[in-house]
Amino acid sequence: MEPRGWRVSFRERLNLSWQERYGRGRFWRETLYAYIYLLPALVILGTFTFYPFFKAFWISAHRYYPDLLHPSYVGWDNYLTVFKDELFWRSLWHTVAYVLGSVIPQLTLGLFIALLLNSRIRAKSFFRTAYFLPYVTPSIAASMVFLWLYDRDYGLLNYILNKLFHVNFIDWLNNPSFALPAVIILGIWKYTGFNVVIYLAGLQGIDRTYYEAAEVDGANAWARFRYITLPLLSPTTFFLFIISIIGAFKVFNEIYVLWPGATGGPLNAAMTIMIYFYHKAFGEYHLGEGAAVANILFVIIFVITLIQMRLSRRWVFYQ
């Protein structure tokens, strides 16, 4: 008997004449229902996603000063203004440094911890919860705690570093060289747990028979990890990579709390694209330039994601 999947019905439909396909009342009724079911989602997406998306392009082509209420059309001028601003390039560089500095350790550390948790250890669910807790902690609250941890004279971090490694006290929050690392450490602490949990799910999805077969063939632990675990986890890694990079590009809350008033840290050393955007749009009230920054960020994330998608064909294996 021939299997009747959607492919078959689709092929059948293609064979229908125009009359047969659209002439039936049932077709129109079904289409109508489909659109009615889609409507609520479309309205919400349209209002809060699509409209703002296109409006942002419109805003970025207008100048909101001197008269806020009567913006004038300036074409690409706002983009040029932003590109000419030295602080924009510095913020972009800080953002890239943050993305690389936090995402790669998050993934490696996440995988490492997930592997440990996947082995036979006691109190597995306790550790799983413990590692996931930072992720569900609101970033504002977590950053407030880190504000204390990073204190130069009384912070726990300096105390530990000093006691264990005899490191001189570091002025994490007021020394420009340590401002961005401070944000990166906070980012790693906060988001590694998410990677752990997703990796753990990925690990548990790998069929045990692969390992058994490998063991029969005499593969050692490293070979099993390298040739079975890693390739079979590649869809998970790919997903985490994209999600983490997009998230990291948008880092804002942590910096906003660590340095009150969105100052971007000492000498703007922790000024990222989002903080820069905040200054442009809501500090200076130069909405056009703000929207231009937001759109530039959109294009950057879009292109990076496209590249990742393209590259993924080479290293992501679906079972």
Added chain:
Amino acid sequence: MRKFALTLLLVGLAFGIAALGTPKVTVTFWHAMTKAHKDALTYLASKFMETHPDIQIKLVYQGHYGDLSQKLLAAVLAGKPPVMAQMYEDWTVKFLDAGALLPLEPYIPEDVLSDIPQSLITSNTFVVNEEKTLVTLPFNKSAMVLFYNTDLIDKPPTTWDELLEMAKALTVDKDGDGKIDQYGFGIRPYPELFIEFFHQAGGVIFNEDMTKCLINSEAGITAMNFLLQLKKYSLYQSGYLSGPFGSGRVAMYVGSSAGIPFVASASAGHHGWNTAALPVGPANGESMIQGTNIGVFTLGTTEEQQEAAVEFAKYLISPEATRYWAIKTGYLPVRISVLSSPEWEEYIAQHPERKAPTEMLLKGFVYPHHANMYNIRQVIGTAFEEVMLGKKTPQQALDDAAKIIETKYLKAQG
């Protein structure tokens, strides 16, 4: 069903009649006041409504100043701002340029105007149609003062030299572990702190017609050098200083009197404290006055609403209201007659920490207005940090800042 419809109709009618009975003008007032400040504002609004039964004041808390700024911006763009709101001067310039604000000068009697301290008049005066006009009214005002630990200091310093000497003497390593446990002074690198010392050294930020930035003048160098000297005996941090002051890590700091409640709660149970007039610099001992003003929107509001809002704004700066406001919140009264009244003197006698801010108000100064003040302030802040962190010499940092401000923010229209 019919019964239900009937009830609905009756209820509707009842409300309709009630509404007809007292035709009220509703005035929405967006603010950023919380806790005791909010309670005081609510009380003043209800007091006002008692005497003005035809006006309904609707107070809306919109989050902290940053939130309020964003929401006002969005509301103005949408053409629907509140009738009145708290606003800083740099926002005011933007709203005024958009033609969204009602200049309040014509509504304020001459005797009231002359009863407001000069610095506050200056900060509320903007250029409208090439003429200087009072646009907003002063609301929650604070002055820069010196906070000091009374367990360590009997007589607060009165000059820059004394300040430096005392800061030096109070910086100690108590347990001899090579780590300083108590700093004489505290520095948070925000632009207003530098501007305070800059002003006391005799500096002005711009020339008369605002085409040149004079931040790199002799006064700028003097102020920076003095702050560098002070930094040797200071806890230098980007966080607020009320915490370290309260715990005893910092013996003195210069900050806004709006911090009084925070200093009070941080110091409680640790040590005594008080405020003092700022130590006098080479040119003067004047103090920077900060805080928001009240503006009334013409955009999207009716004339009745505007008139009602003006009435409420006038009430808020009336002697009774501003006295109540000052006592309950710790902000400054905005009327000279209140500052010199016997009731206020009596209040000061009971609350010594309120004496210095009051004195400073009468010899206060304020930021000049410019549409790009937000950026200018940031450039000055960066220069301040560069010097404090030893990245640039005072001359270099201030020259660079002045150049950026002139080419980017003074020449270009903002």
